[in-house]
Amino acid sequence: MLKHFLLIITSFTLIFSQVNNSREPALGQWRWNHESLEWTHDKETHAAGSFGLYYFLKYKTKLSTQNSIYTVMTLGLVKETLDALIPWEQYGSWGGDGWSNADLTANVLGIGTAWLIDKYWHPGSDIKLSISFHYMR
DSSP states (O other): OHHHHHHHHHHHHHHHOBOOOSSSOOTTBOOBOOOOOOOOHHHHHHHHHHHHHHHIIIIISOOOHHHHHHHHHHHHHHHHHHHHHSBHHHHGGGSBSSBOHHHHHHHHHHHHHHHHHHHHOOTTTSOOOOOOOOOOO
């Protein structure tokens, strides 16, 4: 159901977003942010936020792995849609520079890293450390 809702919202924003020929960004005008995946503070924030949100959803709200990944990706898509439709020049932190595929890539990197750690690292069972002291005369 959420998948269908996301598809409808994305389609709606792409089809019905206003066309504005002026150079001044306007609310509802779809904007693209053609940036590279240069590792900046913004990309670190996207990766770390997605990483932390995955763990929060999985272990505090007890969502399944699949639903945690799906929810974090959906929130990332919603945030990028807001960035595309709400100009930061007029609305501050509520808006953004436009739709950024680089931001979504950083989100996927954060989720993927969290999933890999969650799946393959099991503290306590992987490391068996025994310490002993011997006194010899």
